[in-house]
Amino acid sequence: MDASGQFGAVGKRPTALRQxxxxxxxxxxxxxxxxxxxMFAISVSVVIWHARDSVRRETESAFMLAKAAATLTLPTAFQRRDVMAEATRIAADIRAQRHVTAELRDAAGQQVQLPAMLPVPVENDAPEWFARLFRPPPMQDVFPITQYPNVLGLLEIRTEPSDEIAEIWRDLTVLVPLLLVTGLLAVGSTMALTLLVVRRLNQLGAGLERMRIGELDAQTPRSGLAxxxxxxxxxxxxxxxxxxxxxxxxxxxxRMLSLAEAERARIATDLHDEIGPRLFALRAAVEQARRQDVSPELAENLAAIAAHSDAIRDSARAAIDDLRPSPDDAEGLEEMIRELLIDFGEAAPQVAFDLHIPEALPEPGESGRIAMYRFIRESVxxxxxxxxxxxxxxxxxTEGRQIRARVCDDGPAPLREGRRGLGHQGMRDRAAAIGAEWLPPRRDGGMTVTEFRMTFP
Known part of the structure; x- marks a missing residue:
């Protein structure tokens, strides 16, 4: 079971889904x-709705109280009192109240100056658009100031919610920033928690990615989130x-590779012990027959038999060389490779061989040693x-826990994929069996390069 093979397909999502x-x-x-x-819109809407209703109710209440006060305190037309002075005082008292105002005009329609009364009206600093939003329908009433039989003036009482609207404006100028700050804190807290979760998920994803590439010994860190x-x-x-x-x-x-190597060794031994002596005997018999006085036709046939026996001998020797087992298992990978290249150098003296190997080459295990040895031998x-x-x-x-072998030659370009023989297929199968990776021959800088990569325990 290869971790990289298992999780490679899982980690790739279709492009349409990723989009x-x-x-x-x-x-x-x-x-x-x-x-x-x-929440901000709902809160502000509720505040505005309640504030408008409050302004309407308070101004109506203040208007009714002012109207009742004027009705009850204005002198009648038959009293012998300074009616205009009383009306002036009443108008000043009403103007001093909240949410209402009053104006007094004489018989000629001129506005009568009213004395200033405490408390001082609240300064109206609310913008006009805000005041229009909260201002209720206006209410007003007019009281004639009479002293029989003359009409001395008119007292007009109106609703004036500007002071209440100004207070609402100031309250909202404090409430809205508080809502903004609260919202920013809530969004910030949410994002902080989200980033914590995302960071933890990324760590888990990194753990899965390590599993996909075959690193199964790393532990995922803990975050404190259950x-x-x-x-x-x-x-x-x-x-x-x-x-x-x-x-x-x-x-x-x-174990399978070891058994395969043992079987290869047995077949090589059988070829050497069984076919070799028989081919030698056949060749000796042919040579003995050729030394006798035979007809030209028979001599030609004996020569053909000798040529065929030589060809069979050469084919058997090639097969035995291919099936020849790796060096003694007691040897390390470095000694095995060096001995292999020495043998190749003796067999092909016209070729220059170079070997670059780390000073401390790790041992990849029995199966890895056999696979690496077979790869180099087959490639050469x-x-x-x-x-x-x-x-x-x-x-x-070597890099980390991975070992990589490259075999390069300056011969012509490699054969096309469809013409590759059993040797390439054997290397591919051997790599897949131990979870390694074999890269088929390719051209790189005028050289034919093939690679074998595997992870050692």
């Missing part, structure tokens, strides 16, 4: 802003299970058989 996805931070920000705007920590523990448990499964699979693959053999190179370089590098 419809929205980031959680954007959703949280838009949602919190919409909720705050709705639900997300439970999810992280589940991911860690899954990673541990996959690590155990991978270890068991690698052990089984190692392919180059020697098909590319006619003058230079072959073997480069081995």
């Amino acid at each position: 419809r996805e929205l980031p959680l931070r954007g959703i949280a920000l838009a949602g919190s802003l919409l909720v705050w705007i709705a 639900e997300l920590d439970a999810l992280g523990e589940g991911i860690d448990t899954l990673a541990s299970h996959l690590a155990r499964e991978r270890a068991e699979n690698r052990l089984l693959q190692g 053999l392919n180059a020697l058989r098909h590319a006619r190179p003058t230079h072959i370089a073997v480069d081995i590098q």
Whole structure:
């Protein structure tokens, strides 16, 4: 079970689905802003509705009280009193009250100057558009000032809610900033919590990504959020299970490769022990027959038999070389590779071989050692058989827990995919069996390059 193979398909989402996805931070920000705007609009609407009703009721109440006071206190037309002076005092008293105002005019229609009365009217600093929003329908009433038989003037009483509207304006100028600050704090808190959750989700995603590439030993960090920590523990448990499964699979693959190597060695031995002596006996018999006095036709047939026996011998030797097992298992990977290239150098002296290998090459395990050895051997053999190179370089590098081998030759371009033989298929299958990666030959800088990458335990 290869972790990278399992999670590679899961981690890739269809493009059409990804285009419809929205980031959680954007959703949280838009949602919190919409909720705050709705709450702000509702709060302000409720305040305005109640304030308008309050202004209407208070101005009506104040108007009725002022009207009753004027009715009860104005002198009658038959009293021998200074009626205009009394009306002036009453008008001044009404003007001093909240939510109402009064004007006194004489018989000629001229406005009578009223004395200033406490309390001082509240300054009206509300803008006109705001005052129009809260101002209720106006109410007014006129009382004639008479002293029989003359009409001395008129007392007019009107509603004047400017002071109440000014107070509402000042209250709202305090309330609205408070609502704004409260909304910003709420949005900020929501975004902070969202960022915390997103950060934790990103950490969990990073853990899944490590699982996808095969790193199963890393633990996901804890955030203190119970639900997300439970999810992280589940991911860690899954990673541990996959690590155990991978270890068991690698052990089984190692055993399978070992059995395959043993079978290859047995077949090579059988070829050498069984076919070799018979071919030698056949060749000896043919040579003995050719030394006797035979007809030209029979001599020609014996020569053909000798040629065919030589061809079979060469084919058997090539097969035995291909099936020849790797060096002694007691040797390390570095010794195995060096001995392999020495053998190739003796077999192909016209080719220059270079080997670049780290000073401390880690041991990738039995199956990894066999797979790496077979890859290098098969790649060099392919180059020697098909590319006619003058230079072959073997480069081995390590990075973290990954080991990479590159075989480069200066022969012509590699064969097309459809013409690759069983050797390439064998390398591909061997890499897949141990969770490694084999890259087929490609041209790079005038060289034919093939690579083998695997992760060692």
